[in-house]
Amino acid sequence: MTLHAISADTARRFFVTRHLLAPPRSLTAGPEGVMRAFAQLGSVQFDPLAVAGRNHDLVLHARVADYDPAWTEDLLYRRRELFEAYNKGLSLLPASELPWFRHTWDRHHEIYRPGVFLRHAETIEHVLGRIRADGPLSTLDFERRPHVDWAWGPTGEIRAVMEALAEAGILGLARRNGNRRYYDLLERLFPEELLAHRPSERDQIRQSLLSRYRGHGMLGTSGQAEIFLGLGPAKPPPDDPLPSREVLRAELIESGALLPVTVEGHRGTRYVVSEDLPLLEAASRAMSLPGAPSVTFLAPLDPFAWDRAFLRTLFDFDYVWEVYVPEPKRRWGYYVLPILFGDRIVGRFEPRIERKAATVHVRGAWWEPGFDPRNADGFVDAVREALDAYVRFARADRVSWAESLGRERRLFGTVRRRREPRGSAARGASARV
Numbered sequence: 001m002t003l004h005a006i007s008a009d010t011a012r013r014f015f016v017t018r019h020l021l022a023p024p025r026s027l028t029a030g031p032e033g034v035m036r037a038f039a040q041l042g043s044v045q046f047d048p049l050a051v052a053g054r055n056h057d058l059v060l061h062a063r064v065a066d067y068d069p070a071w072t073e074d075l076l077y078r079r080r081e082l083f084e085a086y087n088k089g090l091s092l093l094p095a096s097e098l099p100w101f102r103h104t105w106d107r108h109h110e111i112y113r114p115g116v117f118l119r120h121a122e123t124i125e126h127v128l129g130r131i132r133a134d135g136p137l138s139t140l141d142f143e144r145r146p147h148v149d150w151a152w153g154p155t156g157e158i159r160a161v162m163e164a165l166a167e168a169g170i171l172g173l174a175r176r177n178g179n180r181r182y183y184d185l186l187e188r189l190f191p192e193e194l195l196a197h198r199p200s201e202r203d204q205i206r207q208s209l210l211s212r213y214r215g216h217g218m219l220g221t222s223g224q225a226e227i228f229l230g231l232g233p234a235k236p237p238p239d240d241p242l243p244s245r246e247v248l249r250a251e252l253i254e255s256g257a258l259l260p261v262t263v264e265g266h267r268g269t270r271y272v273v274s275e276d277l278p279l280l281e282a283a284s285r286a287m288s289l290p291g292a293p294s295v296t297f298l299a300p301l302d303p304f305a306w307d308r309a310f311l312r313t314l315f316d317f318d319y320v321w322e323v324y325v326p327e328p329k330r331r332w333g334y335y336v337l338p339i340l341f342g343d344r345i346v347g348r349f350e351p352r353i354e355r356k357a358a359t360v361h362v363r364g365a366w367w368e369p370g371f372d373p374r375n376a377d378g379f380v381d382a383v384r385e386a387l388d389a390y391v392r393f394a395r396a397d398r399v400s401w402a403e404s405l406g407r408e409r410r411l412f413g414t415v416r417r418r419r420e421p422r423g424s425a426a427r428g429a430s431a432r433v
Helices: 008-018 031-041 055-061 069-077 095-112 121-134 157-167 192-196 201-216 245-255 274-285 308-315 379-393 403-412
Strands: 004-006 082-087 089-094 171-177 180-185 258-263 270-273 295-297 337-341 344-354 359-367 398-401
Touching: 004 008, 004 274, 008 258, 008 274, 008 308, 031 055, 031 069, 031 089, 055 069, 055 379, 069 082, 069 171, 082 095, 082 171, 082 201, 089 095, 095 157, 095 192, 095 201, 121 157, 121 180, 157 171, 157 180, 201 245, 201 270, 245 258, 258 274, 270 274, 295 379, 308 344, 337 379, 359 379, 359 403, 379 398, 379 403, 398 403
Parallel strands: 004 258, 359 398
Antiparallel strands: 082 089, 171 180, 258 270, 295 337, 337 344, 344 359
8 A cells, every 4th residue: 555645736736637627617518528527526415505506516517518407407317327315415426326325225214114104104105105106296296284293393294204215215206396306116217127236234335435535536534524424433332233434444445445645734644536546646747737727616515625624724715605604694605606716716706596687696706815816817717707607507698796896897797698598409408507
């Protein structure tokens, strides 16, 4: 086992490159580009908030040329090349990974079987019977029933039952209509041979652990609790039949799947997946990223930003997603996106897609200490290009700026453009962002 010691500059070049952001928006337009992003990142976290675009769409927009959310909808709900599972949070993953994430379904099944499934047995049979007979259904297709206590508070019994059946791997997500979910039997959504493949729970958890390292690209052994959520404790109690994360990580290192790395100025060891070694070696040889620096906007839950402490030490950037912070306590704004310029994070801004007005409205912009957008070589043109791509993604016509952002409006403009018709040959059928 070779321990790779790299400089902070090398780490930044490697990190941006392996995240397919050097340059951004460079993967082939279309579903193939989307699947290429998933092949590299492994999973992309789903979040339904669509103030600036849904999280998974923002992640893919940053990497895929002329990204259209309809491509992901097609891969997820028609071609079934993607599926939803919990991997740190609710995420989209390649369907080929499904057998390695059954442990989350199996665990929920064991949790619900003695409680929820017994208490609501009659309702469960009713729901499953209707779906068997009628195909994919949502809660609207059932009669209203009394509320029950559920994870986020009191909710309708039908919704609670359908969510429990989905979390236990009995139902699967057939499609979404906005935020409304339609469920079908899991065996009708995926091939029998895929569902029949059942690795051991130990192997599944080890593969899930590897997936977290693949997603981020340079994780250590600690960080925010949610980074390793669902993989058990780092050191489980002696009577736990499953090994600790430390043991599973050691197995991944021993097999060569993970390679240890130390980064100048950073405490502890981090790990890269073995497939990324050529990128790491290339970043070590290079003096800078190739080409002129580009700009992209990072999603709040982008794998790039999973480890906020790493972001702070490597990029000198303190990022807090403040959607759950009361407004008087917010330092920046409700839904704020970091601005990546080459291999530096130089600021953040708060866009809001105003769909009826076909406008992207920028409510706020904040630049990092020492960075002046007027003086950074190539930055203004790079922002204009990124804003133009973002306006197309949002299916908007223009950018408007808050009154307090007069300097930014003069620098970056309003990107007025003619909207493309829906269903155009260039972009395919559009989905709401």
